[in-house]
Amino acid sequence: MSLTTALRDGRALATLAVPLALTQLAQVALTTTDTVMMGLLGTTDLAAGGLAIVIFNQLRTMGVGLITSVGNQVAAAAARAEAAEAPGDQDDRTAEPPRTARTRPSREAAEVRRIVQASLVLATLAGVVGALLMVLIGQGLTWVGQEARVVDRAQSMLLALAPGLLPCLWFQAIRQFTVGMRRPQALLRITLASVAVNAGLNWVLIHGTWGLPELGLTGVGVATSLVHLLSCLALLAAAKRDPVLAPLITWRTRGADRATLRTLTALGVPIAATYGSEAGFFSVTTLMAGSFGSAALAAHTAINQLVYIVFQIAVGLSHAASINVSRELALGHTHAARRLRNTALGCAGAVMTVVALVYLALPDLVLSPFLDAGSADDDAALDIARDLLFVIAVLQFFDCAQNIGVGLLRGLDDTRSGFRITVVGYWFVGLPAAALLGYAAGADTLGIWLGLLIGLATTAVLLLARYRRALGTRERALLPDDPAEVT
Known part of the structure; x- marks a missing residue:
């Protein structure tokens, strides 16, 4: 592979990966702000709020997975339309997203509108069902060995978080549409603004300033739900102002195309199960x-x-690689799909190395936003967390690799393999290892995280091996457009 080709692949990946990774980091700043605010309320509130956020993230992640294939389907449709319009200039057009508005072919417009409409239907269903499950799960926390005072506070926060799941998933459906069209620029601006709004609402609702009731931990959940609603409305407004996106987006969910809905569901259910497997x-x-x-x-x-936090970098790389794989395969470029895997993993390895060095060199600084010496509980938690930093310095390499592997397979429209592999890696390998090391070996929380590391490493290896085999099968089925570049 020539240097020119490598640079072109890197530029194509970075064009999507950088804004997506920054958007992901800005989004995680929402929960990071929540976590910092909960830490200021005390160790019990931090524990209860952390439990509620884990449950919310579990259901939200599965809902997001249900509509994640929207980006790939939109990207493939756009690539096919562009290839049909100007087949002699494919490589230049796949290197970067279009920078100026132009009239889309009517066939492409109709297909994209059907995809967007169906994705909003799926998001609505997932949001309603997820909110109900969130409340029910909160009622059963006492059955799984949690302290009573932690459960009481977690239940109140879950009630406040539940209404925010629906606009959160609407936002994600519109986001996948903009990413598939390779026009995600508004995402970063909106998400950055939402961080500031979330911090302000947290402070006001926790402490009851400006005449509002003092809600404490529950105020964090109310603020988060409000921010999801405002973010959804802002992204919809931005899409409506974009001359390329505006004709393609519709808010009507009635009359959604059933064939498109079935296609998205067939692709989305395994992705949701995959995401749910990891989050679970x-x-x-x-x-x-x-x-x-x-x-x-x-x-x-x-x-x-x-x-x-660091996982969001992997998510940006994974989505960017996945979208580009979908585009390249729509054009028959299997060799480019193989190069994209190497480029994504190389970028991920470089970032994870820097992060690991920071963890090992500055542990107290890294932990200071969440835990601080002062009380007996905080001192004990800080000692445990310092030891865990050594584990996650290694764990994050595998966590990033497995997420990229899931995205690469999604680019092949192979969403079922990701689910099967995560079940094996997490539940048949990782969870037994965590239980063995945490309880039987007496390593407590450290043992649990060692089990997590083992599960993620197993999953990463299996996913990347599956992508290599599946792409090889695709290469044998298609004649490569440039045999000299097949590596």
């Missing part, structure tokens, strides 16, 4: 950590938030 894996280990006491749960919550 982390949720169960959170419950396991809670069984060791509030200090262990607080330390686990802080470390989990750090992992979640």
Whole structure:
């Protein structure tokens, strides 16, 4: 592979990955702000709020998975239309997204509108069902060994978070549409603004300023739900102002095309199950950590938030690689899809190395936003968290690789393999390892995170191996457009 080709692949990946990763980081700043605010209320509120956020994230992640294939379907449709319009200039047009508005072919417009409409239907169904499940799960927390005072506060926060799930998933449906069209620029601006709004609402609702009631921990949930609603409205307004996106987006869910709805559901259910498998894996280990006491749960919550922050970089790379794989395969470029895997993993490895060095060199600084010495509970939680930093310095390499693997397979429209592999890696390997090391070996929370590491490493290896085999099958079925570039 020539240097020119490598640079072109890197530019194509970065064009989507950078704004998406920054958007993901801005989004995680919402929960990071919530976590910091909860930490100011005390260790018990941090433990309860962390438990509620884990449950919310579990259901939200599965809902997002249900509509994630929207971006790939839109990207493939756009690539086919562009190839039909100007077949002699394909490589130049796949290197970067279009920078100026132009009239889309009517066939493409109709197909994209059907996809957007169906995605909003799926988002609505997932939002309603997820909100109900959130409340029901909150009522059953006492059955899984959590402290009574933690459960009471977690239930109140879940009631406040539940209404926000619906606009959160609407936002994600519109987001996938803009990413598939390779016009995600408004996402970053809106998400950055939502961070500031969330921090302000948190402070006002927690402490009851300006004559509002003092809600404490519940105020964090109310603020989060309001921010999801405002973000959804802002992204919809931005799409309506974009001359390329505006003709393609419709808010009407009635009369959605059933064939398109079935296609998105068939692709989305395995993705939702895949995301749910991973989120469920982390949720169960959170419950396991809670069984060791509030200090262990607080330390686990802080470390989990750090992992979640860095994970967003992987999500940006994964989505960008996935969208580009869909485009390249729509054009018959299987060799380019193979190069995209190497480019994404190389970028991920470089970022994770820098993050690991920061964790190991500055542990107290990294943990200071979440935990601080002062009380007996905080001191105990801080000691546990310091040890866990050594584990996640390694864990995040595999966490990033497995997320990229899921995205690459999604680009092949192979969403079922991702689910099967995550079940094996997380539940058949990782969870037994966490239980064995955490309980039987007596390593407590440290053992749980070692089990997480083992599960993620297994999953990453299996996913990337599956992508290599599936792409090889695709290459054998199609004649490569440039045999000299097949590597």
